[in-house]
Amino acid sequence: MAELLRIEGLDVRYGRTRALQGISLRVERGEAVGLIGPNGAGKTTTLKTIAGVLRPTAGTVTLDGRPIAGDGPERLVRRGLSLVPEGRQIFTTLTVAENLRLPTYCGRSKDPDADVERELERFPVLRRYFDQPAGGLSGGEQQMLAISRALLCRPELLLLDEPSLGLAPKVVDAVFDALTQLRSEGVTVLLVEQSAARTIEFADRTYVLSGGCVELEGTRDELLGDDRIERAYFGAGAVGA
Amino acid sequence: MTTFLQHCIDAISLGSLYALLALGIALIFGIMRLLNFAHGELITIGGYSLWLFRDLPALLQIAAAVAVVVIAALIIERIAFRPLRGADGAVLLVSSFAVSFLLQSLAIVVFGSRAKGVALPDWLSSNVNVGSLRIPVISIVTVASAAVLLSALGYFFNRTPMGVQMRAAAENFGTARLVGVRADSVITTAFAISALLAGIAGFLLVAQGGTVTANMGTAPVLIAFVATIIGGLGSLTGAVYGGYFLGVVTVVLQVALPLSLRPYRDAFVYLAVIFVLLLRPQGIIVLRTSLLRA
Numbered sequence: 001m002a003e004l005l006r007i008e009g010l011d012v013r014y015g016r017t018r019a020l021q022g023i024s025l026r027v028e029r030g031e032a033v034g035l036i037g038p039n040g041a042g043k044t045t046t047l048k049t050i051a052g053v054l055r056p057t058a059g060t061v062t063l064d065g066r067p068i069a070g071d072g073p074e075r076l077v078r079r080g081l082s083l084v085p086e087g088r089q090i091f092t093t094l095t096v097a098e099n100l101r102l103p104t105y106c107g108r109s110k111d112p113d114a115d116v117e118r119e120l121e122r123f124p125v126l127r128r129y130f131d132q133p134a135g136g137l138s139g140g141e142q143q144m145l146a147i148s149r150a151l152l153c154r155p156e157l158l159l160l161d162e163p164s165l166g167l168a169p170k171v172v173d174a175v176f177d178a179l180t181q182l183r184s185e186g187v188t189v190l191l192v193e194q195s196a197a198r199t200i201e202f203a204d205r206t207y208v209l210s211g212g213c214v215e216l217e218g219t220r221d222e223l224l225g226d227d228r229i230e231r232a233y234f235g236a237g238a239v240g241a
Numbered sequence: 242m243t244t245f246l247q248h249c250i251d252a253i254s255l256g257s258l259y260a261l262l263a264l265g266i267a268l269i270f271g272i273m274r275l276l277n278f279a280h281g282e283l284i285t286i287g288g289y290s291l292w293l294f295r296d297l298p299a300l301l302q303i304a305a306a307v308a309v310v311v312i313a314a315l316i317i318e319r320i321a322f323r324p325l326r327g328a329d330g331a332v333l334l335v336s337s338f339a340v341s342f343l344l345q346s347l348a349i350v351v352f353g354s355r356a357k358g359v360a361l362p363d364w365l366s367s368n369v370n371v372g373s374l375r376i377p378v379i380s381i382v383t384v385a386s387a388a389v390l391l392s393a394l395g396y397f398f399n400r401t402p403m404g405v406q407m408r409a410a411a412e413n414f415g416t417a418r419l420v421g422v423r424a425d426s427v428i429t430t431a432f433a434i435s436a437l438l439a440g441i442a443g444f445l446l447v448a449q450g451g452t453v454t455a456n457m458g459t460a461p462v463l464i465a466f467v468a469t470i471i472g473g474l475g476s477l478t479g480a481v482y483g484g485y486f487l488g489v490v491t492v493v494l495q496v497a498l499p500l501s502l503r504p505y506r507d508a509f510v511y512l513a514v515i516f517v518l519l520l521r522p523q524g525i526i527v528l529r530t531s532l533l534r535a
Contacts, residue, residue, distance in 0.1 A: 074418045074423050091409045093408065103421055
């Protein structure tokens with residue numbers, strides 16, 4: 001498989017706090033990669049830095065062999081990176097239709113109407129509220145809209161930040177079904193999630209972050225049942241106690 | 242009845258002016274989180290441009306003045322606001338104060354502190370008689386300009402890719418960039434539209450008053466700020482309604498206040514606004530969908 005994304009020695013600071021301390025990871029084309037870890041481990045920071053929202057203080061990010069660090073998000077979208085942000089962040093005052101057409105304006109979609117139609121087939125509920133303000137959608141529906149919106153940027157790499165956050169278990173199932181569907185379509189995915197077991201199960205490979213460092217990396221089979229994951233979440237002391 | 246209609250015309254005319262200014266302010270605030278105190282100086286630039294171009298035919302004179310205002314706004318954005326992008330709202334606010342003071346002082350240095358008379362065509366200051374009703378032509382022009390501009394912008398914001406991108410950026414600038422909305426083009430367009438509205442408002446103010454002074458933009462823009470706040474800061478539709486609301490309040494006070502208190506009319510307008518905000522701190526108008534749907 002060809003390497004799509006490569007991160008090396010990534011350092012990100014918020015003021016004096018080092019949020020990421022030299023993270024390295026890679027994503028192959030067509031692969032689904034998970035990123036898990038406790039709160040404050042740096043998962044969201046990693047995604048935001050890849051998407052160009054945050055600037056690294058050190059390290060490199062390369063997409064398809066070319067460096068991208070320093071470019072703003074609107075340029076990175078045009079190079080094939082698309083982020084489904086934490087908390088969905090759909091445009092509530094815009095209609096569902098406008099939310100979906102917005103990403104097609106950046107020019108990666110060759111046939112916007114057909115692409116929007118495909119998303120409406122993926123999530124039929126969006127068709128029902130097509131001309132309504134998106135603020136009226138439920139949390140799960142908003143998440144679906146956020147995923148469709150990101151896909152309509154026609155990304156090479158889809159970044160997802162906690163798509164199951166705040167959703168009812170049944171809705172979480174629906175979201176993961178949609179993600180599994182995406183994988184079978186060949187979309188490359190980097191998924192950040194709270195739920196460790198579910199992510200490991202879903203992804204080809206998963207990185208475990210802790211305290212701004214990569215603690216552990218492995219395939220589904222390597223990580224399932226690995227007690228080092230628990231240690232990453234609760235700290236070495238918790239295991240000893 | 243005639244007097245009542247007369248007052249209605251005054252209210253709609255004044256409201257139209259405030260609405261144009263409030264929309265321009267709300268647009269910049271929505272997208273940049275900048276309360277642009279230099280908005281009034283755009284009006285002033287328009288006024289002095291009308292004076293400078295006084296030898297041109299009226300329509301050309303107005304078009305040239307509006308063009309100067311738009312160019313000035315784009316230069317101001319480049320110099321005073323673009324380098325500060327991403328900075329705290331307070332920093333941008335202070336920068337807009339600096340621009341405002343600088344331009345006012347510059348106007349006094351260049352044009353002097355005395356008002357300049359601007360001769361506009363006579364028909365602008367004439368009246369149209371409809372039955373017993375005397376309608377000032379400038380009121381008709383004001384209301385018509387606002388109607389044309391607001392409907393054109395309503396179309397732009399709802400039906401064009403750039404317009405939809407601007408509404409998205411006004412709601413959530415960071416996320417808009419994530420779906421490919423270019424920060425620079427959205428902000429540049431916002432300043433151009435905001436300046437277009439200020440330029441036209443400047444012309445309408447000059448046509449009403451006949452003169453230009455260095456601080457002519459300050460008072461109307463202050464009221465327009467209040468209109469945007471009443472309309473729920475950042476909401477474009479709200480700003481328009483806020484403008485018309487203040488137009489009505491002002492005319493009602495103008496009529497209802499005893500003669501001795503009339504010079505203090507605007508103070509009473511602000512008093513009314515304080516009461517409104519005490520009761521509804523989020524603004525009177527919280528809208529989901531309508532004209533501008535934002």
